[in-house]
Amino acid sequence: xxxxxxxxxxxxxxxxxxxxxxxxxxxxxxxxxxxxxxxxxxxxxxxxxxxxxxxxxxxxxxxxxxxxxxxxxxxxxxxxxxxxxxxxxxxxxxxxxxxxxxxxxxxxxxxxxxxxxxxxxxxxxxxxxxxxxxxxxxxxxxxxxxxxxxxxxxxxxxxxxxxxxxxxxxxxxxxxxxxxxxxxxxxxxxxxxxxxxxxxxxxxxxxxxxxxxxxxxxxxxxxxxxxxxxxxxxxxxxxxxxxxxxxxxxxxxxxxxxxxxxxxxxxxxxxxxxxxxxxxxxxxxxxxxxxxxxxxxxxxxxxxxxxxxxxxxxxxx
Amino acid sequence: xxxxxxxxxxxxxxxxxxxxxxxxxxxxxxxxxxxxxxxxxxxxxxxxxxxxxxxxxxxxxxxxxxxxxxxxxxxxxxxxxxxxxxxxxxxxxxxxxxxxxxxxxxxxxxxxxxxxxxxxxxxxxxxxxxxxxxxxxxxxxxxxxxxxxxxxxxxxxxxxxxxxxxxxxxxxxxxxxxxxxxxxxxxxxxxxxxxxxxxxxxxxxxxxxxxxxxxxxxxxxxxxxxxxxxxxxxxxxxxxxxxxxxxxxxxxxxxxxxxxxxxxxxxxxxxxxxxxxxxxxxxxxxxxxxxxxxxxxxxxxxxx
Numbered sequence: 001x002x003x004x005x006x007x008x009x010x011x012x013x014x015x016x017x018x019x020x021x022x023x024x025x026x027x028x029x030x031x032x033x034x035x036x037x038x039x040x041x042x043x044x045x046x047x048x049x050x051x052x053x054x055x056x057x058x059x060x061x062x063x064x065x066x067x068x069x070x071x072x073x074x075x076x077x078x079x080x081x082x083x084x085x086x087x088x089x090x091x092x093x094x095x096x097x098x099x100x101x102x103x104x105x106x107x108x109x110x111x112x113x114x115x116x117x118x119x120x121x122x123x124x125x126x127x128x129x130x131x132x133x134x135x136x137x138x139x140x141x142x143x144x145x146x147x148x149x150x151x152x153x154x155x156x157x158x159x160x161x162x163x164x165x166x167x168x169x170x171x172x173x174x175x176x177x178x179x180x181x182x183x184x185x186x187x188x189x190x191x192x193x194x195x196x197x198x199x200x201x202x203x204x205x206x207x208x209x210x211x212x213x214x215x216x217x218x219x220x221x222x223x224x225x226x227x228x229x230x231x232x233x234x235x236x237x238x239x240x241x242x243x244x245x246x247x248x249x250x251x252x253x254x255x256x257x258x259x260x261x262x263x264x265x266x267x268x269x270x271x272x273x274x275x276x277x278x279x280x281x282x283x284x285x286x287x288x289x290x291x292x293x294x295x296x297x298x299x300x301x302x303x304x305x306x307x308x309x310x311x312x313x314x315x316x317x
Numbered sequence: 318x319x320x321x322x323x324x325x326x327x328x329x330x331x332x333x334x335x336x337x338x339x340x341x342x343x344x345x346x347x348x349x350x351x352x353x354x355x356x357x358x359x360x361x362x363x364x365x366x367x368x369x370x371x372x373x374x375x376x377x378x379x380x381x382x383x384x385x386x387x388x389x390x391x392x393x394x395x396x397x398x399x400x401x402x403x404x405x406x407x408x409x410x411x412x413x414x415x416x417x418x419x420x421x422x423x424x425x426x427x428x429x430x431x432x433x434x435x436x437x438x439x440x441x442x443x444x445x446x447x448x449x450x451x452x453x454x455x456x457x458x459x460x461x462x463x464x465x466x467x468x469x470x471x472x473x474x475x476x477x478x479x480x481x482x483x484x485x486x487x488x489x490x491x492x493x494x495x496x497x498x499x500x501x502x503x504x505x506x507x508x509x510x511x512x513x514x515x516x517x518x519x520x521x522x523x524x525x526x527x528x529x530x531x532x533x534x535x536x537x538x539x540x541x542x543x544x545x546x547x548x549x550x551x552x553x554x555x556x557x558x559x560x561x562x563x564x565x566x567x568x569x570x571x572x573x574x575x576x577x578x579x580x581x582x583x584x585x586x587x588x589x590x591x592x593x594x595x596x597x598x599x600x601x602x603x604x605x606x607x608x609x610x611x612x613x614x615x616x617x618x619x620x621x
Contacts, residue, residue, distance in 0.1 A: 129449070129452030129453045129458070129468070130449055130452065130468070130470065132468070132470040132472035132473045132476070133374050133375050133467075133473055133476065134374065134472070134476055201455070202455055202456075203454075203455025203456035203457075203458070203459060204455055204458065204459060205376075205459040205462075206376075207372070207374065207375070207376050207462075237368075237369075238368040238369070238372075238374075239368075239372070239374055240368075240370055240372055241372065241376060241378075241459075244370060244372070257455075258455065286452070287376075289374055306369060307368060307369050307370060308369065308370075
């Protein structure tokens with residue numbers, strides 16, 4: 001059922017976890033003026049023009065977080081304190097991404113938060129040569145079949161999903177966006193595209209879906225407007241082959257046979273100096289194209305930036 | 318104030334012309350002039366929706382596909398001298414072309430695709446559902462994707478049909494193309510999947526009969542252990558293969574005849590039992606076999 005949140009005299013409060021991140025910062029910038037923003041993050045928050053934000057510098061796995069729920073009657077929680085850095089040991093990442101989220105959701109349940117927005121990723125489907133084009137939300141999460149290093153992301157997604165079904169009265173929105181790129185976000189793909197010489201697997205040129213950080217921030221904001229529950233893929237203006245993307249951002253691609261690249265990456269990773277775990281290469285070899293029409297229809301969302309605007313902003317600051 | 322248009326596709330971040338891109342452009346412009354104007358015109362008239370860089374979600378890109386299609390169409394016209402009958406019967410919008418598979422190499426699919434592009438009005442891009450292992454092969458996977466060929470997954474097929482595309486399916490699969498000489502122009506068992514998809518998406522089925530494919534690479538024996546070792550669906554022993562090495566891959570220049578039958582519209586939901594679906598599949602099978610028999614009777618010679 002689609003219904004707009006009714007306007008009340010009390011100012012509504014939204015908690016944004018991980019607000020110091022590049023994407024979360026832009027989400028906060030776009031939150032409508034009738035909302036009060038409470039931010040939680042590990043790094044100092046850069047000020048946002050025209051907004052007063054109640055900022056708490058704390059770790060979401062700590063008990064101090066619950067005090068925010070006690071003191072403030074929160075209407076909405078946007079959970080973006082997810083650690084994607086593959087160099088952080090899996091034990092630590094699991095603690096933040098899974099245990100931290102479990103505690104946060106427990107608090108949401110106890111203090112009767114009406115809406116929770118959770119940011120997962122389309123990576124949980126995994127890049128696989130057998131992937132159909134346009135993966136829908138009910139597709140199996142297969143990434144760990146070959147890429148065990150990000151098992152915490154799959155567990156995060158699965159836990160959020162079961163929690164959503166357990167709490168039908170809370171509007172729970174789990175977003176699985178495609179690759180988010182832009183000048184503010186730092187993830188595996190943007191880091192890769194900002195290289196001067198970009199290694200690509202020889203003979204593979206999969207289609208890759210991208211969404212601009214501004215469009216993604218807009219998508220997250222759209223979640224505030226509709227009281228729905230569900231898992232949603234989020235896509236941007238479209239998909240392009242890897243080499244075309246590299247041409248547009250202006251890098252110089254050099255092909256490496258994937259067997260060589262894979263082994264080298266695995267050896268470097270084992271030595272502790274590799275940039276990424278070797279199975280990440282699969283995202284440059286096989287497609288992982290998701291179907292975002294459900295989100296676009298249910299939340300009346302459409303990306304505003306074109307493919308070329310989205311891609312060029314990644315490197316040209 | 319005048320602005321300088323910088324082509325970001327050629328210049329990298331520092332504004333240097335990258336060697337690779339420059340070389341590709343140079344080669345590209347040379348090959349480009351080799352492509353038939355007729356093919357370019359027809360590619361422009363395809364009803365397929367493409368994004369701002371001329372790609373579709375599966376990776377089809379006319380600017381790359383034109384080169385491969387040029388070769389396919391040359392073979393279609395001058396090597397196999399394909400005769401096409403009844404192509405005007407293929408309806409507009411979504412359609413499933415169901416054919417008999419033969420000839421070790423999937424030249425039947427290539428010829429149907431060439432016919433639909435060059436001889437159908439309006440031109441259509443034919444999507445074939447390729448074997449899964451193609452997706453794991455470097456170069457081949459990219460090559461197939463740029464030419465609009467799709468991994469054989471039912472979800473892909475449904476999506477294509479919902480987009481009103483033209484999909485060719487050989488329900489015999491690799492068992493059909495790997496047929497031995499003694500079984501030529503017979504049909505092995507048809508899979509039922511295509512009929513369920515057609516019913517679910519309300520797609521008309523056009524039976525297509527291909528004459529000439531069986532003689533292009535007559536196989537007398539399928540060396541199964543070798544095939545298994547190499548990860549191939551079959552390993553044919555033909556008069557030329559493997560005796561002549563790579564040269565043995567060259568099929569004989571048999572003459573191709575392709576018969577398109579009237580579209581069949583089936584009623585149903587796609588959730589019927591196998592035996593009910595089988596009855597419908599048998600109708601399609603019979604049409605194909607009838608046309609094969611007709612085509613063989615009409616044919617005077619294998620080569621002309």
